[in-house]
Amino acid sequence: MTTTLRPSEPLQQSADGGRSRGYDICVNSRRVGSVRLSTDAAFGGAVGVIEDLAVDERDRGRGRGTVAALASEEVLRGWGCGEVRISVPTAAAPALRLAGALGYTERSRNMVKELAGEMPELPRGFAFRPVTEPEFAEWSARSMAAFAQSWIDRGMPAELAFAKAEDSRRRFLPEGLATPGVSVVVAVRDGDVVGYLWTGGIELEPGDRAGFVFEVEVAEEQRGKGYGRGLMVLAERLSLAAGESLLGLHVFAGNTPAIRLYESLGYRTTHVNSAKTLR
Numbered sequence: 691m692t693t694t695l696r697p698s699e700p701l702q703q704s705a706d707g708g709r710s711r712g713y714d715i716c717v718n719s720r721r722v723g724s725v726r727l728s729t730d731a732a733f734g735g736a737v738g739v740i741e742d743l744a745v746d747e748r749d750r751g752r753g754r755g756t757v758a759a760l761a762s763e764e765v766l767r768g769w770g771c772g773e774v775r776i777s778v779p780t781a782a783a784p785a786l787r788l789a790g791a792l793g794y795t796e797r798s799r800n801m802v803k804e805l806a807g808e809m810p811e812l813p814r815g816f817a818f819r820p821v822t823e824p825e826f827a828e829w830s831a832r833s834m835a836a837f838a839q840s841w842i843d844r845g846m847p848a849e850l851a852f853a854k855a856e857d858s859r860r861r862f863l864p865e866g867l868a869t870p871g872v873s874v875v876v877a878v879r880d881g882d883v884v885g886y887l888w889t890g891g892i893e894l895e896p897g898d899r900a901g902f903v904f905e906v907e908v909a910e911e912q913r914g915k916g917y918g919r920g921l922m923v924l925a926e927r928l929s930l931a932a933g934e935s936l937l938g939l940h941v942f943a944g945n946t947p948a949i950r951l952y953e954s955l956g957y958r959t960t961h962v963n964s965a966k967t968l969r
């Protein structure tokens with residue numbers, strides 16, 4: 691039996707050159723599942739995305755998903771993509787095993803925490819205040835450069851990494867400090883800034899809104915003194931004050947200290963984000 695992809699809709703093309711299309715997974719013309727392919731506009735169409743790959747229950751365990759994933763990669767190669775990305779729920783153990791078998795490498799993970807109704811107590815001696823405009827300008831430039839470098843360190847060409855950083859800032863902080871629903875604060879000690887926190891709101895899933903920690907930064911010489919934990923507790927307080935019951939974040943793979951901190955605070959991983967070079 692032959693497993694193939696059959697388009698289930700016309701090819702969608704955006705003004706910025708992005709593409710997307712849904713496909714049926716077929717075995718000898720019989721539909722056994724579906725998958726959606728797209729390109730990530732933030733990377734100029736050079737990165738493809740495999741989404742919602744699902745094989746009908748009665749056809750699982752027969753290699754259909756493996757062949758569909760490989761066929762999806764071939765379609766993305768034809769679209770000019772040099773890399774493919776996937777985001778797999780942690781509950782989907784077979785899909786995680788398949789990703790590893792096909793050569794995907796974890797890049798990052800999404801984590802969430804269910805917030806209790808009561809405001810958590812800040813650590814003793816923790817102080818904070820709103821960021822000033824000059825501080826914001828300095829932090830914003832440094833933050834974008836660091837975010838781009840995180841992608842570069844994971845094999846992304848510099849041009850695409852900086853395009854990703856600019857796209858993220860344009861989407862989530864379009865009006866700077868005046869962006870509605872956004873908060874940027876600093877942790878201070880003896881009048882000196884020792885850390886930054888950027889929070890706001892985001893749709894984790896369509897119709898499922900939550901608070902989000904876009905960035906938490908502690909000055910290198912001030913790490914290990916509890917400021918990161920204090921800023922994360924403050925993020926919970928800000929999200930609760932905004933009426934949110936969930937708080938999400940994104941953390942790069944390999945940032946073990948941050949992952950351990952988040953887990954100790956009650957965050958759980960919901961999705962593992964992986965990538966693979968298309969040759």
